[in-house]
Amino acid sequence: MDSPRTQRKKLYELLGRLPNRHRPTTVELLSRQETDELVIEKLLLDLNGYERVPAYFTRPKQRSGKLPVVLYNHSHFGQYGVGKEEFVQGRPEMQKPAHALALARAGYAGLCIDSWCFGERQTRSELDTFKLMLWHGQVLWGMMVYDNLRALDYLQTRDDIDPQRIATMGMSMGSTMAWWLAALDERIKVCVDLCCLTDYQALLETNGLGLHGIYYYVPDLLTHFTTAQINALIAPRPHLSLAGRFDPLTPLAGLERIDQQLQVIYEQHSAPTAWQLRIYETGHQETPAMRADILAFLNKWL
Template identity: 40%
Template sequence: MTGAALRDRLAGLLGAGFPGPNFRKVTVQGRRQFGDWVLDDLLFETAGGVPVPALFLRPPDGQTPVPALVYCHAHGNRYTMGREELIEGRPSLQGPYAADLEALGVAALCMDMPCFGTRQLPGESARAKAALWRGETLFGQMLAEQMAGLSFLADHPVVDRNRLGALGFSMGSTLAWWLAAMDERVRAASALCSFADLEKLVDLGEHDGHGTYMTVPGLLPVARSGQIAGLTAPRALQICVGLNDWSTPEGAFNRGRQDLEAAYGGRQGLEFHIEPDAAHEETPAMRAAVLRFLKRQLVDGRGRDS
């Protein structure tokens, strides 16, 4: 199956109408200084009129366009936290990413995903069930909103549309590598602490730790995790894992890695950062590896059209 054909199959599984249109409206609700940059408090509106709050860390107007990424926040059953993860961090991270991204010169957009932050109600279970009954998926809705976020970044005057990326931890990791797989505008994606073959997870009895948001009916007969992530090739993809992480048991990670390496076929662009003793957490070495990767792939690169 070609990459385009697999994307079409996956889009069908993600739900009726995926990915849908871009945001129809964006309102700047507030703006404050963040170091030498600014932090915009945004409110997007979907085609269906659904409000999606977001934070946008960026340089001031009039500066030379910079690389930018969609920052995909995590889950962790912390439904009160959404877009604030960008500036506040969470216990499993080494700290917020905002200051590091500003220092690197990479703008970042972080949206409240459904069930999180200002969008806690309805909850995850209710949303997932309703979506499935409608022939949709909650995961597909999340991805569609992330793709609309990419469109916002691509059209923004302070952003270099040829240097777009994705970054996330845990649930954010899964969203980041799926986003890179499904949207070729993503030049580089870094995915931390959630990459494993789903069928192997089921075989091992380790799949139930994931939230219902990830349920995509009929996925396993169509493609394995590594084959999906492999749609990113030859664009840059970094996978960071700890082998004591409940979400990446070694057997399930190894199968995903084999498929991913096969998809890249020895080409440059694929990078693994593996820590045998790390759990479901970002370590100092992992943070350093992510920042090196983003600098090399988004900051130092000139964009695919140069």
């Protein structure tokens, strides 16, 4: 069995021809807004050298000093105009208030960027972007992951952030991003994924490939990794996965398979309670119980 470091290197290499991991980055503050509870900075980040990346950084207004922070990954839902607005405005499939405010009320800062093809980055369609990148040896998911890893780099430059208390979370596409990021980068101390811990083989068994967007598919991935093997790279760091029993994007047989394997791995690390899979009587959405469990998990581990 290869070491976790070797496995992370292989997983990263599957993401295609990526920009230099250490290229200089810059940030421009576009605006700053305040409410009674929340400070919202709109930023423009140079992360990848191709196009600048709009982002929101938020923090609780009444807190000072170095804050724990959540790198929030927005979802897909086929709604390309939403992007990072989900973080500050919410969306019908999620609970109120929006996560930016909910996290601020719990004492956390947050950062959310527009992913490729979403929000203010709709320069071409997702499918056309995937095709063009493929011609250049790039993988759309790889470029998405790269941007979020560089966003993590940016967070560590801020003097109002505690670099030892960084979590990542998201729903749907954002869920997948959360567990990929946590698997690849040990600076992420806590991972919360909501409604998209999908076992690849179970998805094949249920003929569910069409349920996920083109961004989801990484060339040669199944030759090297299962979903459980990627998530094992997060251990022994705390990881909460929330799923809906009736969500076709995460077949139950696959969730059970992942859970069984990760339970063994976390036991081997003497951290059996740091991995938790919770299944709710719902579909592809965030319920009040899910929201409460997310905040309780962050409170315990972050």
